[in-house]
C-alpha cells in the first residue's frame with residue numbers, strides 16, 4: 001500500500017521544526033504528505049504592534065510557504081485558539097474528519113508525555129502536549145471506530161485505520177530517519193516562519209545540534225537524523 005503521511009502540529013512551524021527533514025525525504029521518494037495545524041498561532045509574537053488578526057494571517061502564510069517549498073499536498077488549518085487547546089470531542093472530531101479524508105498510513109505528531117527535557121533545558125508548550133494527546137486519541141480508537149461521530153458517516157467519511165504512528169520527542173527515539181541530505185531543506189522550511197525567529201542562523205545551529213545528536217543515536221550513526229517513537233498499530237481482527 002502506498003505510504004501517505006499526515007503530519008500534525010499545534011502551531012504553524014511545529015511540523016517543520018519536528019520533521020521537515022523527514023517530510024522532504026519522503027516527498028522526494030514519492031510519498032504524499034499532508035499537514036494539519038491545530039491552532040491559529042495567535043499568541044506567537046511578543047510584538048504588540050501587530051494585531052492578532054494580522055499575526056494569524058501572517059503565520060498561516062508562512063506555514064503555507066514552507067509547505068509549498070517542501071511539496072506538501074495540502075495544509076489543513078483547524079484554527080483553534082492558540083494557547084487554549086483542550087482535548088475535547090470537538091477537537092477530536094475535526095482531527096478524525098481529516099484522518100478519514102486523507103486516509104494516511106502514517107501519522108506524525110509530538111509526544112504528549114513530553115512535559116520537559118532536562119537534557120535540553122526545555123519545557124514543552126501545553127498545546128504541543130494536549131494537541132498530541134488528541135491526535136493519538138483520534139488515531140486510536142476514534143478514526144477507526146464506526147460508532148464514533150456517526151454524523152461523519154453521512155458525510156461519506158468512513159472509519160480509517162492508521163498503520164503507523166511516529167511520535168516526536170527531542171531526545172527519545174526508536175526510529176531514525178537519516179536527514180543528512182535534507183537538513184538544508186529543513187532549515188529552509190523553518191526559515192519561512194520569519195515571524196518566529198529573530199535570529200534564524202542561531203536557530204539553524206540549534207537544529208543542527210539537535211539533529212546531530214539524534215544522528216549519533218541512529219544505528220549506524222548518521223550526520224543528521226530526526227528521531228521518532230514508532231508504534232505500528234494493529235489492524236482490527
Ligand SMILES: [Zn+2]
Nearest residue numbers: 010011014125
Ligand atoms: Zn508550537
